[in-house]
Amino acid sequence: MPQTLDWIDWIVLIATLAIIVGYGTWKTRGSKNVQDYVRGGNTSKWWTIGLSVMATQASAITFLSTTGQAFSDGMGFVQFYFGLPIAMVIICLVFIPIYHRLKVYTAYEFLENRFDLKTRSLTAILFLIQRGLAAGITIFAPAIILSVVLGWNIITLNIIIGVLVIIYTVSGGTKAVTVTQKQQMFVIFAGMVTALIIIVNLIPNEVSFVDAIDIAGATGKMQVLDFSFDLENRYTVWTGLLGGTFLMLSYFGTDQSQVQRYLSGKSMKEMQMGLLFNGLLKVPMQFFILLVGVMVFVFYQFNPSPLNFIDRSTETVLASEYGDDYRALQAKQDSIFQIKKTVALQVSSNSDNQLNKQLFMLDSLEKNLRTKSKFLIKKAVDKDYATQYENLESEIKSLNSEDETYADKTQALEAMYETAGKDTKTNDRDYMFISFILNNLPKGLIGLLLAVILSAAMSSTASEINALATITSIDLYGRNLSEDKGDDHMVKMTKWFTLGWGVIAILIACFANLAENLIQLVNIIGSIFYGNVLGIFLLAFFFKHIKGNAVFSAALITQVIVIIGWWFEWMPYLWLNLFGCILVIFIAHLLQPIFKMSTHGN
Known part of the structure; x- marks a missing residue:
């Protein structure tokens, strides 16, 4: 950026x-009374x-x-x-x-x-x-x-x-x-x-x-x-x-x-x-x-998007002990993007229910990765967080069982993220548009x-x-x-x-x-x-x-x-x-x- x-x-x-x-200063200079100053002269x-x-x-x-x-x-x-x-x-x-x-x-x-x-x-x-x-x-x-x-x-x-x-x-x-x-x-x-x-x-x-x-x-x-x-x-x-x-x-x-x-x-x-x-x-x-x-959002179906829209947060986690884990998430996101781009093009030319489900699944999986990335960023910027919520790691891993849908995984991950207490500095939704x-x-x-x-x-x-x-x-x-x-x-x-x-x-x-x-x-x-x-x-x-x-x-x-x-x-x-x-x-x-x-x- x-x-x-x-x-x-x-x-x-x-x-x-x-x-x-x-x-504004020139047009309204010289307000002399309360009627003008408070009510704009009506x-x-x-x-x-x-x-x-x-x-x-x-x-x-x-x-x-x-x-x-x-x-x-x-x-x-x-x-x-x-x-x-x-x-x-x-x-x-x-x-x-x-x-x-x-x-x-x-x-x-x-x-x-x-x-x-x-x-x-x-x-x-x-x-x-x-x-x-x-x-x-x-x-x-x-x-x-x-x-x-x-x-x-x-x-x-x-x-x-x-x-x-x-x-x-x-x-x-x-x-x-x-x-x-x-x-x-x-x-x-x-x-x-x-x-x-x-x-x-x-x-x-x-x-x-x-x-x-x-x-x-x-x-x-x-x-x-x-x-x-x-x-x-x-x-x-x-x-x-x-x-x-x-x-x-x-x-x-x-x-x-x-x-x-x-x-x-x-x-x-x-x-x-x-x-x-x-x-x-x-x-x-x-x-x-x-x-x-x-x-x-549609633009990013055809163009690579960052895992996190706050560059400084990304730089911090990559330079920390969790850098390899974060790079692994980035690699997964890259592979998802290649599939997602193909499926999105197919959806645009042929609105098929099965294709729609596949694109929804891929989007849910990407949300899953974004949520995991927030955990890693929180660990990198807050050492207390890493020890306080280390038991969440096992819960996250348990969500990767094949019998759960991607949507269910995402909802569960985000629920745990809220329970863990949001580190607001890692929330990047508000940074998306400016990025x-x-x-x-x-x-x-x-x-x-x-x-x-x-x-x-x-x-x-x-x-x-x-x-x-x-x-x-x-x-x-x-x-x-x-x-x-x-x-x-x-x-x-x-x-x-x-x-x-x-x-x-x-x-x-x-x-x-x-x-x-x-x-x-x-x-x-x-x-x-x-x-x-x-x-x-x-x-x-x-x-x-x-x-x-x-x-x-x-x-x-x-x-x-x-x-x-x-x-x-x-x-x-x-x-x-x-x-x-x-x-x-x-x-x-x-x-x-x-x-x-x-x-x-x-």
């Missing part, structure tokens, strides 16, 4: 980022809102991790987004009219009007915790991946990405975030469409796009819908429609990083149309990104795709620190301190809070650790908090007899229970959204009669 970029790539990368940052059109909402959600993790998810597990992850259109309609009918009528700057202002100050402050703090962590991860994700594949210092990358975002976000506030996100989404769309076209053209000429889909389907990568009720399965139609709807309701309806995007709308109609635009386009967009990852870009795309286009990754990181991070600063300024600082503050003071303090949260996000990025899959990590963090927050808002909207003390106490109890449930893996993380939402509503109903009877009740 190249450690340096060609001069053309540097020009494309630097020019793209400089134009975005410069345009001038945004529906298409600007829609693109801004999409850009906020589409972080670098989306492109790096989602493509890696598709490469490994196929298209099934798109089910995660099935609840999004439903959530958009509900938010347009329920949330937006209330926010617009009350002319709020933040979603949590409404909670004080409905309940009390402490409930508003608690909900704002819950947001600051989860979104503050997520802001660091959105910087860290592209930084650590680029540091590994390009050899750059990760601290430097964290600072570069963070500082670029801080420059225009501090300067122009919400409007700066919104106007730059239009350019960022253009770069993202152009880059991903170009990448797909190039990938398809890199596949052998005798294999058409339809043939490529057939090959992906033969290995199970094109299975989009799963109607099973298996709670062990993270992504099914039901988790998407139920858990996903509650997650999206909370994210787009109560998360200030999204609420602030559409509160900048020129009118309620513009806000609603912007969200509906996002609802219509988001699922196809995610499908397209996953398809890019699947096409990379492919650097090794296979033409000069100039590499710079464009790196600009896509960094633009996505900047767009989501800008939205997050903008929202964090707004909540800190409006909901905590401005509301909990008694002295009267003018517009100039509040704008100045919001800028300082923006700078402060930007620095905190950079620090979190510098101390973060990779998870099994970055896109899952962000969604897990959200799922731990979002259900509870959504339940608080639903109590405010629909249960008028429930008062502040009951909601405040129920929210605290619910958050503790949800964290315990996540820690002990009571359910797949998406269900935590539904669980937390129902739980806070249920507990609030139990507590309300108690507080009503108490002299301290409402």
Whole structure:
């Protein structure tokens, strides 16, 4: 993997980022009051809102991790987004009219009007915790991946990405975030469409796009819908429609990083149309990104792929005492590739069930080898691991008996890998797409795709620190301190809070650790908090007899229970959204009669 970029790539990368940052800073200079700085002057059109909402959600993790998810597990992850259109309609009918009528700057202002100050402050703090962590991860994700594949210092990358975002976000506030996100989404769309076209053209000429889909389907990568009720399965139609709807309701309806995007709308109609635009386009967009990852998988059916996409990990294990074992795995993979290439060509010209089964078997066997390679890498980088899990060796060997299918072997190996405790530094799914870009795309286009990754990181991070600063300024600082503050003071303090949260996000990025899959990590963090927050808002909207003390106490109890449930893996993380939402509503109903009877009740 190249450690340096060609001069053309540097020009494309630097020019793209400089134009975005410069345009955002110039276009939004001189925000004089809170209305302009926090709500963007309420001038945004529906298409600007829609693109801004999409850009906020589409972080670098989306492109790096989602493509890696598709490469490994196929298209099934798109089910995660099935609840999004439903959530958009509900938010347009329920949330937006209330926010617009009350002319709020933040979603949590409404909670004080409905309940009390402490409930508003608690909900704002819950947001600051989860979104503050997520802001660091959105910087860290592209930084650590680029540091590994390009050899750059990760601290430097964290600072570069963070500082670029801080420059225009501090300067122009919400409007700066919104106007730059239009350019960022253009770069993202152009880059991903170009990448797909190039990938398809890199596949052998005798294999058409339809043939490529057939090959992906033969290995199970094109299975989009799963109607099973298996709670062990993270992504099914039901988790998407139920858990996903509650997650999206909370994210787009109560998360200030999204609420602030559409509160900048020129009118309620513009806000609603912007969200509906996002609802219509988001699922196809995610499908397209996953398809890019699947096409990379097809590309590697006809071209040799590395056993591990992290070069430094491979170099480490090859230089260790386990080097010969790793080379043996590489040799096996080479032999599998020769067979796989032949079978894939046969599948492309003759879709036969037996050939499909053979290709699926070969793919399962290659997964088996990748899993074994992770064991060896873990041993090479962690000496404690080698002694702690040495009994796994015999279990792995026992899986090689002829009476077990390759798929069963792979599942068992991966189950043991999870049991052993994942060394996240050896997980290479998130590195797959960037590795492919650097090794296979033409000069100039590499710079464009790196600009896509960094633009996505900047767009989501800008939205997050903008929202964090707004909540800190409006909901905590401005509301909990008694002295009267003018517009100039509040704008100045919001800028300082923006700078402060930007620095905190950079620090979190510098101390973060990779998870099994970055896109899952962000969604897990959200799922731990979002259900509870959504339940608080639903109590405010629909249960008028429930008062502040009951909601405040129920929210605290619910958050503790949800964290315990996540820690002990009571359910797949998406269900935590539904669980937390129902739980806070249920507990609030139990507590309300108690507080009503108490002299301290409402």
